[in-house]
Amino acid sequence: MKTQRSQDLKWGHLPISREPAQIMHIDLNSAFAMTEQQARPSLRGKPLGMTNRISKNCCIIAASYEAKNRGVKVGMGLIEARQLVPELVLLETDPPKYLYVHQKLANIMKSYSPNVKMRSIDEGLIDFHGTRNIVNPRPLHEIALGIKARLKSELGHWIKVNIGIGQNRFLAKTAASLHKPDGLDTIDHTNLMEIYDSLELTDLPGIARHYKARLNSVDIFTPLDFLNASADTLRRLVFHGIVGDEWYQRLRGYEVDDEPTRLGQVGRQFALDKRTNKDEELLPRFHYLCETTGKKLRYNGADARSIVVWAGLATGERWHAKRTYKESFYTDKEIYARALKLFQARPRHTNLTIMGITCYNLTPTTRNQPSLFEEVNKQEWLTEAVDELNQRYGNFVIHSLNTLKGKHIVKQKIPFTGTKYLDLLFKDS
Amino acid sequence: MNFIEINDRVEVITRFASHGDPAYMIMPVKMRWGKKEIAFTELGLRHPTTKGQRMVHVFDMSDGANDYRLEFDAEMLTWKLVTIIEGES
Structure with a gap:
């Protein structure tokens, strides 16, 4: 078929x-x-x-x-x-x-x-x-x-x-x-044309301002024009690739959106409650973001090898710093240490408006394999014990002292685009 | 619209129905808060949540004029009036 x-x-x-x-x-x-x-x-x-x-x-x-x-x-x-x-x-x-x-x-x-x-x-x-x-x-x-x-x-x-x-x-x-x-x-198929005829391009799920502009540039102004466009036009001139073929099929009622998605990254961001660039204001909030990112990472049974830290500046510019490590990591301490190193290199000439951290290059966790090094094992056992206590008594009952202030300010947001963290994030939120 | 935080223990009379819509099987009927007695006319929504491993049932109630948020602690078996939203008079 x-x-x-x-x-x-x-x-x-x-x-x-x-x-x-x-x-x-x-x-x-x-x-x-x-x-x-x-x-x-x-x-x-x-x-x-x-x-x-x-x-x-x-x-x-x-x-x-x-x-x-x-x-x-x-x-x-x-x-x-x-x-x-x-x-x-x-x-x-x-x-x-x-x-x-x-x-x-x-x-x-x-x-x-x-x-x-x-x-x-x-x-x-x-x-x-x-x-x-x-x-x-x-x-x-x-x-x-x-x-x-x-x-x-x-x-x-x-x-x-x-x-x-x-x-x-x-x-x-x-x-x-x-x-x-x-x-x-x-x-x-009995009413498809009639429905398309009654809609604007941006009424179609997945078509917003940018895609509309691209479609308009090849004389596609309505969903019916979109339906009547050739696969070749959509592939080569509008979407520049396989996405064009998918739209050609999707508009005709064929299923192209049933592929399972793969977890590529986890992270958190926070639009600052006040514009600042002072360490004493930013670090409690930043540390809290690192801890929630670690929690998500472990919830997904994943380790990360790369980390990116980013910020929006009051001047309207964006800044980011990223690094990939040889060894994978997953504990809150490792994430914070790596992220902090990157964050300290941020521009200091202006205030920040938003900041975030993302871990990527994810692999299935290796945390069940004890390390040859006692110190590494201790860190892993500590993370495990803290997670277990938090699971029993509520999220963030045990947390770093430094995040105390951040915990009260950075409120748990509701994820709109997926449901995989709902159980984890809404506990005691 | 005025939101008032209370967080006081209260006495509550509750009706447990044997059948009917699942949303309304359990409904607080009357509450004594200090010297006030408030008769509820509508259950807006009941939803469970947890405080650590303790189960708490949140009841959003109305007496026709104001809305009340009540919490029933399923471990301690206590009722708490959390907030009142004063409706427009």
């Missing part, structure tokens, strides 16, 4: 897929704001903005529909948001609450198919292939209505989800975005 598709793709003859739509995308839109409105009835119907930490310069990371309808956008600064909506209610995020809603959603989804993928804290998809004859014989539209009802029953009547059904992940996600906030739509 895939070989035939490659042949057709090569000759530019790939027809629109006629496979039945069996992918369901479920999206709790405005999830954090909606969850807060469910929890606190007095917030319902009010414009609500969510942020990680309330401060004058904070930005909105989620907004209720009432706020969105009046122009408040995700990423907008508080000052701008308040200019648009003076009575905007601003709340700090409450991660355990969203984790609970995420788990409820995931459990409901998993009751329909073993093939469920949570794409982020507020969205996921169910692949119904192979389940339709015995487990799920009802039409998917009916199953989707059942999922909506179960969410209301298990979480509360204010909870609404958008559900899209499609032949591939891309079309299912597109369908889920058609009628927010309580939509249910299907896209397949």
Whole structure:
């Protein structure tokens, strides 16, 4: 089947897929704001903005529909948001609450198919292939209505989800975005052209400003133009590579987004609560970032060989320093020592606005092999013991003295792009 | 909208239902906080969380005018009123 598709793709003859739509995308839109409105009835119907930490310069990371309808956008600064909506209610995020809603959603989804993928804290998809004859014989539209009802029953009547059904992940996600906030739509070969005709290029998931500009440069202005473009045009002129072939297939309903992702790097960043370049202000926060990075690394059962430390400067410039080591590392002490060496070489002529650390060149851990050197073993046992204590009594119950200040300032952010750290990061956050 | 931090132990009468929507099987009905008695009209959301290995159930409640965040410590078997959000009068 895939070989035939490659042949057709090569000759530019790939027809629109006629496979039945069996992918369901479920999206709790405005999830954090909606969850807060469910929890606190007095917030319902009010414009609500969510942020990680309330401060004058904070930005909105989620907004209720009432706020969105009046122009408040995700990423907008508080000052701008308040200019648009003076009575905007601003709340700090409450991660355990969203984790609970995420788990409820995931459990409901998993009751329909073993093939469920949570794409982020507020969205996921169910692949119904192979389940339709015995487990799920009802039409998917009916199953989707059942999922909506179960969410209301298990979480509360204010909870609404958008559900899209499609032949591939891309079309299912597109369908889920058609009628927010309580939509249910299907896209397949019978209505694909009609749906594309009603959308803008940037309505398509994965097409933002930059890709739009590239498409416009070859006279592609609408999703229908995009669909009618040849694979050769997309490959050579727009995306400069295999990504063009993938878009050619994706737009026609073929699945190209089901490849598992490989962990390439782990890290943390922090937009500074105040612009500074003083060691006494930065190092507690920096050390804390190193410890959370170490925690993520060990959670993934990985060791790293390379590290990059970076910062945004008040002048608008970016700075980074990186180094690769012969020996892999994973303890907090090793990470901090290596990162600190790089961080001390940062420019000193201006303040920092943001800083971050990333470990990469990851390999499966070797930490179960005792070292010949007693000192190395001691360090590893200490890390293991601290992790175990923190697991029992709560994250960061035991931590370096230096991170005490940083722990209270650097708040755990909610990862939007994946779900692999949710359990780890939300403990006691 | 006014957020007030309280963090006081309170007395709570709770209803345990035998059937119905899973979201509303357990619902605090009435709370005594100091000399005040507050009757709840709606359970917004209950969610569990942990403090170390201690399980805590968070109940977001409303009496029709204000919202209340209550925490039930499942190990200590105690109720705490954490915050009040005063609604607009």
